[in-house]
Each structure stands twice: as C-alpha cells, then as structure tokens.
Amino acid sequence: MYRKIDFHAHYLSPGYKKFLKEKFNDHADDCPTPAYSIDTTLSTMERQRIDYTIISASAPHFSVAYDANQTAEMTAEVNDYGAEQQEHYPDKIGFAASLPLPYVEESLSEIDRALSKNTVAFTLPTNANGTYLGNPDLDPIMSKLNEHHALVLLHPNEPHPATKNMSSKINIAVMGFFFDTTRAVVNMTVNDIFTKYPNIKFIIPHAGALLPVISDRVALSKKMNSELTDSQVDVPGVMANQYFDVAGKVLPYQLPTLLQMVNPNHLLYGTDSPYTPAPLVDHLAKTLADTDVVSEPMKQMIFYDNGKQLLDSLKR
Template structure:
C-alpha cells in the first residue's frame, strides 16, 4: 500500500447487534451472511491496508427491532460498544453513533446524549428504517436535533421499504437495491428540503453517490412534468457540491469518473466497507485507487487522508 488512509466507512458488530441479526434475520440481514467480527478484525484490516484511523459504524439492516424500547436499548448497546473501542484505541478508532430511527423521541434523546459527550465522530442513519425514509416530515425533530448539534451524518443504504419478491429474488440486495435506495433517499431528502432546512448537518453519501452521478441531470427535468415542484426542490447540483462522498466499493472504472464531473475532489473520502467486503477485495480496490491515472497524486492524498482529516479535525 502506497498511501496512509483514514477510513470513514468501516463496520463493526457488537454482541447485542450480533444477537439481533441472529434472532430476527437468521444471520442473513438484507440477504448478507453475518461476518465473524471482533475489534481485532478491524485492527488487522487497518494494518494490512495502511489505514491509520477507522470510523466504525453499524451496517444494514441497522437496529430497528420493530418497536421503540427495544430499538433504543439496542442503540445504546451498539453505541456503548463503539465508545469502548474508541476509548481503548483512541488514536486508531472513531465511531458514528447509531440512532433509534424512526422512533422520533428516542432518536432525539440519543442524539442529544451523544452530542453532549462529544466522543462520536458523528452519526450514521439508514436510508430507510422499515419503510420510513429520510426526508419524511415526521422525522423533522430528529433532523433538527442533528442540525442543532452541527452533526456529521454518514448515510448508509438499507434494503427498500417494500421489496417485490418476484423481481430479482436471487440477486442479493446490496448489489442493486442498496444503490437504488441511496439514490431515492437523497432525492427524497432534496425534495423535502432537508439540505436547505438543516444546513448545519454535513452528510456523507456512500458508494460514490450510488446512481446519483448518472441521473443528476435528469432530476431538474421533473419540474416539466410536475410544475408544482419548486426549482430548489430539484437542485441536486447544490447537494452534489456541498456534501461529501465515500468511495466504498468498486468505483472504478465507471462510477468515480462520473462523480468527478459533478463534485470537487476535496469532497471524496476513502472507505473500505469492511468486514462485509472481504479483506482481499479491500486490498484490491485500494490498490486500484492508489494506482489509477484518473486522480493525480495530490488528489489521492486528499481522498485517502487529508479530506477526512480536515472534516473530522483529526
């Protein structure tokens, strides 16, 4: 590995979260086998990939147990586990706190508690929680709490709220549906004014913007079909210009060039997506990013390290 890295999209599994995945998903959350995990998993991958600092977070299907009290309990458990790792490995491990979305009162409670301690790097939010999508007006108090905290929020895809079992039933959800859900969620947030009404939140959009780089030019055309939409509800260019994007996954040779036509390279952040992405694949993808001719050496330094260091004041 040629470049020292800061990883903004790495996952962990606490004991309570492992139990949740086993009890509710038979260890196949969103169709993905629960990986073996301890904090040593993260530390080993960091060493192999030349990652100096990892900001760990909970992955899909996230933590909604189906009712408020259980979701709040699980949120506290996963956050306590992450805080323990951060305290033990302060120079190597940070974390995004999980929020008991879509339960608004409980979510506001957790956001305020986490913000008060100041230990988390930010928060992670799923694109949807059992069908309640970011941008839904009933989540506005949660968004206001994040805005009040000047929070950094890393979005993460979930399987769609409604899945048609007759369409692509053998294709795992992360392959297609995660990208579609990220895209529909960002547009839903845009149309509902999340980015303008809560300007103090800095969002990180995963997987190089998912499908957004390919459809960004289409979004403003919606007004020609629905004149009731206001121009600011379709101003995806402003979103692309102001938010950050992680490069988790196979972003070369198609996604990253398309995204770079729309954003400043200073908004790119390195991401490994471990341990759900196997270590040999993480190494291969990192090598492709390190050696690509698409990015200059200064751009690579920013993507791998400097942009995150500035964003998180590391």
C-alpha cells in the same frame, strides 16, 4: 502505500450479532454475517496503513424487527459498544452513533446520550422500516443534528417495500442498496433537508450510488409538477456541497462520472470492512492507488488529506 482515513467501516456489537442471528438467520440483506471483533478493524487498519477509522453499524436497521422501546434498547447497546472501542483506541477509532429511527423522541434522547459519549458522527439509515430520510416527521431529529453541527454518515438499507422477486438472483447489497441511497437523497432534496439544515455535513456512501446518472433526470420533474421549486429538484446543487465516500467498486466508470459533479475535496476513502472481505478491501485499495483515472495528488486527497481536513473542522 498511501496513508488513509476510513469513513466507511462497520462493527458488530454482541447485541447486533444476536439480532442478526435471531431475526435473519445470519443472512440479512442476502449477506452472511461476517466474523467480527475489534481486532478485525485493527487488522484492516494495520494492513492498509489506515491511521483512523470511524466505525458504524451497518444494515439492516434495528427498526425492521423491533418496536420503539426495543429499537431504542438495541441502539443503546450498539452505541455503547462503539463508544467502548473509541475509548480503548482514541487515537485510532471513532464511532458513529446510530439512532432509533423512525422514533422521534427516542432518537432525540439518543443524540444527547451519544454526545455525552463523545461520538464523532452519527449514522442514519436511508430508510427505517419504510420511513425515508426526508420525511417531515423526522425534522426534529434533523434540527437537533443541525444544532450540533453533526457529521452524518448515510447508510443504505433494503428498499421498502421490498420486491423479493427482483432480488432473488442479485444480492440486495449489490443493487438494492444503490437504489435506496438514491431514493433517500432525492427525497431529502425534495423536502429541502440540505437547505433547511445547512450545518449538517452529510457523507453519501458508495460514490453517490446512482445520483451522478439520475440527477439531471430529476430536474425534469419540475416540468411535470409546477408546484416544485428549483431547489427541490436541484440534485446537482446538493451533490456539489456534500461529501462522498468511495467504498466499493468505483472504477473504471463511477468515480470519473462523480468527479464531473462534486468538489474533489469532498471525496473520502472507505473500506466497507468487514462486509467487504479483506482480500477485496486490499484489491480495491490497490486499484484506486494504481489507476491513471485520477492524479497522484487527488489520490492523496481521497485516501487521507480530505478526511484529515474534515475531521479537523469538527474540532473547531
């Protein structure tokens, strides 16, 4: 079994569990809230030979139900729990701090607080109650993350506004999340986030969602809107420089398509545990380990080497 580093794993703090129960009856985004303690993460790590895991909060983002003060309080509770796990298991677990988006001043304060707790990374929702990444109102937050050369994990949320009759049969996390990741990254591209803030290392989840198949189509927008610059529609250029986790079902089609467009040194492993149940985590890892779509050296890169190189670069 390959050694691994996990860049897409989740945790549920006591406050976040309460939030999910009170606001969503434990079925947020059509997903039942999984049972969780830090032992859940450690068990996955032991079973899958994962040396190091970055844990982060999942969807839905707190702002969907709370005002600025409540969102900031919820974010602090979630981050404090993650920081405690990192402190208890410093060689095994790092935490990615959440931010109380879309609230700018509260987010700037939380960045400072999270850095004081030695956060390894930050995690940003694709949209926070309808405010999408790329929105110029969030530029002060991006500027501060850029100043600190931050590693930023993107995570999808339910598209906003939601069209419930389109998701009544197909789980939001299965389809809607892919649309929202794609929408957010395109919006970030159009608003020059990746060029204005080059020191941020972004990890785009789920093998880039729909970006590999829509990137060329976005470029056509320039023919319809002459005010757009080349950089604002250059999704392939953005993808060539970002990182991607391969959490979820990326074979047999998605990963080979992604590999045509991205730096293979920027592919990272992810379990999406505990929202992906343990048997499916094991199955997906085995599928990637056994595939003949990618070479053995590339599998070693995806499972471990690329992640080790990225983490080492953050220490410099």
